[in-house]
Amino acid sequence: MRRADRLFQIIQILRRAKRPVTARALSDELEISVRTVYRDIADLMGQRVPISGEAGIGYVLDRHYDMPPLMLTPDELEAAVLGAQWVAQRSDPALARAARDLIAKISAAVPDQLRPFVAEPTVSTPPPQSLPADMLNVAQVREWIRVGRKLRIRYRDERGRASERTIWPLLIGYADAVRLLVAWCELREEFRHFRTDRIVDAAFLDEPHDVRRRTLMARWKQHMKQLRGIDLPE
Structure with missing residues (x-):
């Protein structure tokens, strides 16, 4: 994994966590050494990414910190497309339309080199079974x-x-x-x-x-x- 990708992944892990994340947990998920985690955290702090905490306790990312919204990896793009495809095929008409619009917005917003992961993903949902008809809105x-x-x-x-x-x-x-x-x-x-x-x-x-x-x-x-x-x- 490139260092830039690794730093981005650290931010993503901290962003989704609901409690402090230890260096050991980061090292296990990213398959790197704890020493590398310490160095990467220090580099991120040096770049003014609002991370607080310390070794042995855990790290927390300020919940107000924002990143460009579509700096996504190929795996994240395919996960988003897969979920949106499932919703488009199985949910109510309003939510299905929103899912199709989401795919279109993602495709329009990502860089050119990432669009094939949206247009031609390596994963797909199985054909949906027919849901029993219901009268509920x-x-x-x-x-x-x-x-x-x-x-x-x-x-x-x-x-x-x-x-x-x-x-x-x-x-x-x-x-x-x-x-x-x-x-x-x-x-x-x-x-x-x-x-x-x-x-x-x-x-x-x-x-x-x-x-x-x-x-x-x-x-x-x-x-x-x-x-x-x-x-x-x-």
Whole structure:
């Protein structure tokens, strides 16, 4: 790895980290010596990159530090294109359109020598399976998740039994064959995962649920950990 690329990768690692990153962790990820990490960190600080910390404790990048937004590696470009292709093929029309626009914007913004990694990536998503038809306006659900408002739904379970629920929508999950709406259910007083193709009707209420999404997400992760032993990433 060229030194310039290595310095860029150190910044990227620090940028994505939520806690101080030790020199040992940096050396392991980049497959270089700890001494080289110390030298590179010193060089970055000398270039006025706002890194704080010290050996043995860890390093932190100032969260306000910004870099040119599309200084991406070929692997990062292909990862972005792969994710955008998946979204374009499997999500609701509004999000699919946004994914196609994202690919076009990336292609227009990157240097000429990197455009083949966007136009002709070495990876691709498999052909999507047909999702069961549903009547839910997923784009509006995403908006209700952002603003923290409730939904009232009529739901039919796998046995055909119908129920009405008031829910606090949290997350839309995409599997290969189904789409799931993660929500807090007032009826059950628990988190529930609703298949969107089984939601017969939905009313978008103006009533807020008054719980911050970050708090609700933390509670759901804890619920999943207790339910299935799944420790979801933060």
